[in-house]
Amino acid sequence: xxxxxxxxxxxxxxxxxxxxxxxxxxxxxxxxxxxxxxxxxxxxxxxxxxxxxxxxxxxxxxxxxxxxxxxxxxxxxxxxxxxxxxxxxxxxxxxxxxxxxxxxxxxxxxxxxxxxxxxx
Amino acid sequence: xxxxxxxxxxxxxxxxxxxxxxxxxxxxxxxxxxxxxxxxxxxxxxxxxxxxxxxxxxxxxxxxxxxxxxxxxxxxxxxxxxxxxxxxxxxxxxxxxxxxxxxxxxxxxxxxxxxxxxxxxxxxxxxxxxxxxxxxxxxxxxxxxxxxxxxxxxxxxxxxxxxxxxxxxxxxxxxxxxxxxxxxxxxxxxxxxxxxxxxxxxxxxxxxxxxxxxxxxxxxxxxxxxxxxxxxxxxxxxxxxxxxxxxxxxxxxxxxxxxxxxxxxxxxxxxxxxxxxxxxxxxxxx
Numbered sequence: 001x002x003x004x005x006x007x008x009x010x011x012x013x014x015x016x017x018x019x020x021x022x023x024x025x026x027x028x029x030x031x032x033x034x035x036x037x038x039x040x041x042x043x044x045x046x047x048x049x050x051x052x053x054x055x056x057x058x059x060x061x062x063x064x065x066x067x068x069x070x071x072x073x074x075x076x077x078x079x080x081x082x083x084x085x086x087x088x089x090x091x092x093x094x095x096x097x098x099x100x101x102x103x104x105x106x107x108x109x110x111x112x113x114x115x116x117x118x119x120x
Numbered sequence: 121x122x123x124x125x126x127x128x129x130x131x132x133x134x135x136x137x138x139x140x141x142x143x144x145x146x147x148x149x150x151x152x153x154x155x156x157x158x159x160x161x162x163x164x165x166x167x168x169x170x171x172x173x174x175x176x177x178x179x180x181x182x183x184x185x186x187x188x189x190x191x192x193x194x195x196x197x198x199x200x201x202x203x204x205x206x207x208x209x210x211x212x213x214x215x216x217x218x219x220x221x222x223x224x225x226x227x228x229x230x231x232x233x234x235x236x237x238x239x240x241x242x243x244x245x246x247x248x249x250x251x252x253x254x255x256x257x258x259x260x261x262x263x264x265x266x267x268x269x270x271x272x273x274x275x276x277x278x279x280x281x282x283x284x285x286x287x288x289x290x291x292x293x294x295x296x297x298x299x300x301x302x303x304x305x306x307x308x309x310x311x312x313x314x315x316x317x318x319x320x321x322x323x324x325x326x327x328x329x330x331x332x333x334x335x336x337x338x339x340x341x342x343x344x345x346x347x348x349x350x351x352x353x354x355x356x357x358x359x360x361x362x363x364x365x366x367x368x369x370x371x372x373x374x375x376x377x378x379x380x381x382x383x384x385x386x387x388x389x390x391x392x393x394x395x396x397x398x399x400x401x402x403x404x405x406x
Binding site: 007008011014017042043044079080082083088098101102106108109110111114115118119120 | 180181182185186187188204205206209210274275276277316317318319320321322323357358361362391
């Protein structure tokens with residue numbers, strides 16, 4: 001389990017307008033690039049001082065590469081990070097206000113309390 | 121010594137700015153009632169004639185991140201830029217810029233640490249909508265210096281609810297002991313029941329109206345003992361997966377004082393969340 005790294009992907013993509021569009025258009029390529037080039041960069045350090053040990057599990061990589069927010073919820077990705085980024089990518093595809101948000105809720109409707117643990 | 125001119129606790133709804141400024145077909149049907157309530161709430165701060173605003177909120181994974189996450193952080197900077205690209209994108213929030221009050225920040229840090237709260241600090245803090253939403257609702261001119269205080273209600277492990285209340289009591293005491301003739305309003309925002317990124321999100325009301333009803337009662341009556349008896353880190357998951365923001369209300373109940381009734385309280389049942397607004401005037405009670 002690398003919930004921290006899932007969150008780091010969602011966080012670093014969400015704060016960069018170009019990456020949001022790139023992830024929407026090419027999820028497989030963006031996830032592969034990010035894991036190879038960005039996963040180990042410590043955000044407040046020069047890139048040379050990077051970590052050496054962070055990788056996704058197969059399930060995590062697959063969930064990100066398929067835009068599977070239901071699976072991300074199940075894996076314990078932070079609910080706020082997932083929601084914010086997915087609204088940025090997909091709200092535009094729905095005509096009604098909150099259309100995507102309500103569809104998002106519906107797709108998660110089989111979950112009951114307690115929800116998957118988001119602690120890292 | 122400084123005067124606590126007002127204590128204010130409210131929800132922070134990032135959609136208020138867009139709802140209140142939209143026109144024509146874009147203006148939601150509830151906007152006029154919402155604006156009327158906010159303008160009445162704003163008056164409760166205006167009439168307290170504050171010189172400085174201490175503002176309690178929570179960074180929503182903007183500047184603060186999981187590689188270095190403080191539980192309680194006080195901003196100490198001469199200025200604060202505010203709002204982020206993703207808040208502009210999702211909520212239409214404007215970029216803002218406010219002055220800081222480094223003297224009060226420094227006093228709260230030194231005295232707070234000495235009082236047993238190992239506060240983190242930041243000398244370059246970009247503040248987010250947890251602080252700019254109450255500026256927009258309560259002081260849209262954003263003309264007063266602020267001291268931002270961030271709490272972690274977001275990234276477990278979180279401090280216990282009791283600790284939020286204790287910090288609130290300490291903030292009140294520290295502001296009252298600050299050697300200054302300034303009038304300080306202490307403003308904090310949190311949530312009632314709230315679900316984000318879960319199956320109960322964006323319903324016609326908040327996810328747990330019964331919790332909201334009880335919570336509004338606790339806050340309006342200052343019943344911190346009842347809130348502390350009923351609320352725990354585990355129980356706060358039940359009303360909605362973002363309900364830990366209620367702990368910022370508990371902090372503000374600590375600022376206001378145990379069993380001190382709010383002088384002003386109002387609420388508004390909106391889609392997605394119950395909005396709630398409270399003001400106390402410690403001077404009138406003194």
